[in-house]
Amino acid sequence: MANSNIKLTGRIVFPDDPNYENARLDYNTRFSKYPCVIVFCQRVQDVINAVKWARENHIPIRARCGGHSYEAFSLLNNGIVIDVSEMDKIYLKKRKGIATIQAGATLLPLYEALWSEGVTIPGGTCPTVGISGLTLGGGFGMLTRKMGLLCDNLITIEMVNAKGEIVYADECVNSDLLWASRGGGGGNFGIVTSFVFKVHPISNVAVYDITWDWSDAEEVIKAWQDWAPFVDERLTSILELYTKNDGRVSSTGEFLGHEDELKHLLKPLTATGKPKQIKVQTIPYIEAVLKFDDGPGPHKFKNTGAFVYHSLPDEAISTLLYYMEISPNKDNSIQFQSLRGAVSKIPPDGTAYFHREADYIMQYITRWKGDYEECPNIYWVEKLRESMLRYVDGTYVNWPDTFIKDWPCAYYGTNYRKLMRIKRKYDPENIFRFEQSIRPE
Numbered sequence: 001m002a003n004s005n006i007k008l009t010g011r012i013v014f015p016d017d018p019n020y021e022n023a024r025l026d027y028n029t030r031f032s033k034y035p036c037v038i039v040f041c042q043r044v045q046d047v048i049n050a051v052k053w054a055r056e057n058h059i060p061i062r063a064r065c066g067g068h069s070y071e072a073f074s075l076l077n078n079g080i081v082i083d084v085s086e087m088d089k090i091y092l093k094k095r096k097g098i099a100t101i102q103a104g105a106t107l108l109p110l111y112e113a114l115w116s117e118g119v120t121i122p123g124g125t126c127p128t129v130g131i132s133g134l135t136l137g138g139g140f141g142m143l144t145r146k147m148g149l150l151c152d153n154l155i156t157i158e159m160v161n162a163k164g165e166i167v168y169a170d171e172c173v174n175s176d177l178l179w180a181s182r183g184g185g186g187g188n189f190g191i192v193t194s195f196v197f198k199v200h201p202i203s204n205v206a207v208y209d210i211t212w213d214w215s216d217a218e219e220v221i222k223a224w225q226d227w228a229p230f231v232d233e234r235l236t237s238i239l240e241l242y243t244k245n246d247g248r249v250s251s252t253g254e255f256l257g258h259e260d261e262l263k264h265l266l267k268p269l270t271a272t273g274k275p276k277q278i279k280v281q282t283i284p285y286i287e288a289v290l291k292f293d294d295g296p297g298p299h300k301f302k303n304t305g306a307f308v309y310h311s312l313p314d315e316a317i318s319t320l321l322y323y324m325e326i327s328p329n330k331d332n333s334i335q336f337q338s339l340r341g342a343v344s345k346i347p348p349d350g351t352a353y354f355h356r357e358a359d360y361i362m363q364y365i366t367r368w369k370g371d372y373e374e375c376p377n378i379y380w381v382e383k384l385r386e387s388m389l390r391y392v393d394g395t396y397v398n399w400p401d402t403f404i405k406d407w408p409c410a411y412y413g414t415n416y417r418k419l420m421r422i423k424r425k426y427d428p429e430n431i432f433r434f435e436q437s438i439r440p441e
């Protein structure tokens with residue numbers, strides 16, 4: 001192993017450690033990579049030591065929090081993984097309406113801790129997603145249309161930079177780094193060690209579920225896309241189109257208001273097709289968190305997606321239906337997540353998250369078990385993505401896809417130039433790099 005004056009500290013896992021096999025895997029088990037060492041940091045000093053040690057020994061670095069990167073960008077072969085997942089403390093200052101959250105927190109324990117104090121942050125739906133990757137790329141979930149993206153609620157970050165120094169960023173100090181950390185994507189500028197977020201009071205919420213037969217799919221997609229991005233912003237919703245073989249279309253959502261009002265708002269949807277089931281209920285917010293849990297646990301997958309700025313025309317909807325008819329896998333699906341509301345109140349250059357004016361985002365989802373299923377499913381999802389390109393604009397940096405060649409434009413639009421300038425300022429030697437990382441200008 002490397003020689004160095006700096007010693008690694010924290011929980012250090014080398015390849016001969018019995019914990020190495022588990023520690024080297026991300027959530028997407030399609031990837032199998034072999035880091036030379038994984039450091040589970042317990043303190044900021046462990047992160048500093050790991051960065052300095054890696055630099056001194058010319059060893060490439062990856063940061064990891066929840067390990068949910070679609071393309072396993074938090075892993076690498078023959079490098080060091082600096083994992084912050086054991087730094088997960090939460091300090092709430094309820095009177096001030098802020099919480100300091102260490103960079104390794106994952107969503108469910110975080111929501112539970114904040115809920116016990118009657119507050120929350122508008123994060124994502126999967127309980128095991130990490131706060132770092134989620135926030136740095138944007139972060140949307142079931143409260144987004146009312147409370148904004150998670151990165152819009154970010155006030156301060158503490159980060160270890162490429163020299164192994166601590167830097168802070170807020171609206172006054174290093175405000176360009178804060179701008180870049182609001183949607184510029186994880187792993188680009190340094191290793192975040194903690195965040196300060198604005199928190200929101202929360203109690204009960206109204207939720208709904210509607211299911212239709214697949215024969216109603218075309219009509220339901222048309223109705224949903226004309227309704228979901230423009231309805232009362234206290235309501236955020238999802239539409240899920242399953243395969244023809246599965247035979248379902250469903251919609252679900254969360255409303256910050258009374259269930260009678262929600263029933264009224266839902267009329268354009270409930271009047272569409274012949275719903276097989278309509279359920280509206282009031283539940284405590286934390287139950288809604290569990291209800292929207294979409295994480296089946298670590299598995300092999302290739303998901304990708306696209307923002308929709310203008311309602312899909314009939315031929316685009318026919319294309320989606322065609323791909324769901326020929327899906328090689330019964331469990332594939334397309335998920336539509338409503339946006340606008342608070343997201344669109346900030347201009348595209350107000351933060352690094354560019355796609356402020358999109359109506360909604362679509363995710364093309366494929367997962368499988370056996371290795372023999374990988375090729376047909378990946379081929380299917382890539383053909384679907386390509387076939388939809390002419391109807392959509394760009395995609396989400398937190399759903400990275402290595403098949404996308406012009407990824408700077410797809411993720412960042414015209415914000416990429418500014419991101420490159422900020423990269424040059426904070427990481428001129430490009431120490432924090434991976435396949436789709438921001439290049440220094």
Ligand SMILES: Cc1cc2nc3c(=O)[nH]c(=O)nc-3n(C[C@H](O)[C@H](O)[C@H](O)COP(=O)(O)OP(=O)(O)OC[C@H]3O[C@@H](n4cnc5c(N)ncnc54)[C@H](O)[C@@H]3O)c2cc1C
Nearest residue numbers: 065066067068069074124125126130132133140186187192
């Ligand atoms: C099942 C599932 C459900 C999801 N649901 C949602 C959702 O509801 N809403 C949504 O917006 N997104 C969702 N996502 C996408 C998710 O936002 C991204 O995968 C996100 O990057 C995951 O962050 P992580 O910390 O778990 O992942 P990691 O793989 O640990 O990190 C992701 C990226 O951030 C970098 N990074 C990690 N920690 C740090 C750090 N401390 N400092 C700097 N860089 C760091 C990594 O190097 C990597 O490039 C989901 C993903 C999955 C797999």
